Amino acid sequence: EPEVTQTPSHQVTQMGQEVILRCVPISNHLYFYWYRQILGQKVEFLVSFYNNEISEKSEIFDDQFSVERPDGSNFTLKIRSTKLEDSAMYFCASGSGRAVGELFFGEGSRLTVL
Amino acid sequence: GNSVTQMEGPVTLSEEAFLTINCTYTATGYPSLFWYVQYPGEGLQLLLKATKADDKGSNKGFEATYRKETTSFHLEKGSVQVSDSAVYFCALTAGGTSYGKLTFGQGTILTVHP
Numbered sequence: 001e002p003e004v005t006q007t008p009s010h011q012v013t014q015m016g017q018e019v020i021l022r023c024v025p026i027s028n029h030l031y032f033y034w035y036r037q038i039l040g041q042k043v044e045f046l047v048s049f050y051n052n053e054i055s056e057k058s059e060i061f062d063d064q065f066s067v068e069r070p071d072g073s074n075f076t077l078k079i080r081s082t083k084l085e086d087s088a089m090y091f092c093a094s095g096s097g098r099a100v101g102e103l104f105f106g107e108g109s110r111l112t113v114l
Numbered sequence: 115g116n117s118v119t120q121m122e123g124p125v126t127l128s129e130e131a132f133l134t135i136n137c138t139y140t141a142t143g144y145p146s147l148f149w150y151v152q153y154p155g156e157g158l159q160l161l162l163k164a165t166k167a168d169d170k171g172s173n174k175g176f177e178a179t180y181r182k183e184t185t186s187f188h189l190e191k192g193s194v195q196v197s198d199s200a201v202y203f204c205a206l207t208a209g210g211t212s213y214g215k216l217t218f219g220q221g222t223i224l225t226v227h228p
Binding site: 003004031033035041042043044045048056091093095097100101102103104105106107108 | 148157205215216
């Protein structure tokens with residue numbers, strides 16, 4: 001069964017460092033997302049990406065964040081200068097666009113900023 | 115804005131017990147409603163959904179009915195199994211351009227003992 005894969009599963013970094021989280025969405029999907037869950041809090045939407053551009057982003061997704069689909073298979077989230085409050089589980093998701101709200105999520109990448 | 119509130123967890127049950135996890139929502143317009151489940155070590159996956167008032171979503175013995183008058187979408191299962199142990203997330207989306215922008219509840223951890 002097709003699945004969304006994410007790497008790394010856990011990354012520890014120092015405050016101020018750049019981090020790139022990688023995702024391989026399901027191959028025939030057209031819509032891509034990043035969500036995050038800070039420990040003890042809700043899963044929250046960060047950004048959606050369609051047709052090679054951001055279609056919507058939340059207030060959290062400021063200039064420190066960027067996304068790209070560099071090679072037609074990977075979908076990446078970059079945090080330019082990490083802060084302590086960026087520590088969270090980051091989930092990548094993809095969808096076909098055929099059914100509202102039906103997304104396929106990866107297992108998540110846990111980011112710890114020290 | 116949109117929001118989802120789930121009952122406080124964790125929930126611990128014996129096998130074959132009846133399960134209810136309460137979910138209420140606040141949304142503008144006519145949202146679609148979802149239950150996602152996350153099994154240990156896996157990504158979130160769609161369990162069931164309902165897209166309009168009085169619709170009942172069902173899957174794997176789980177059911178939830180979209181109640182517009184009470185703005186609720188409670189998850190129920192008549193007889194839980196140990197394999198149902200997971201985290202359950204209620205979610206909604208406004209659809210349209212926000213096709214995959216899900217608003218999640220806080221998640222409810224369910225543990226089922228033999």
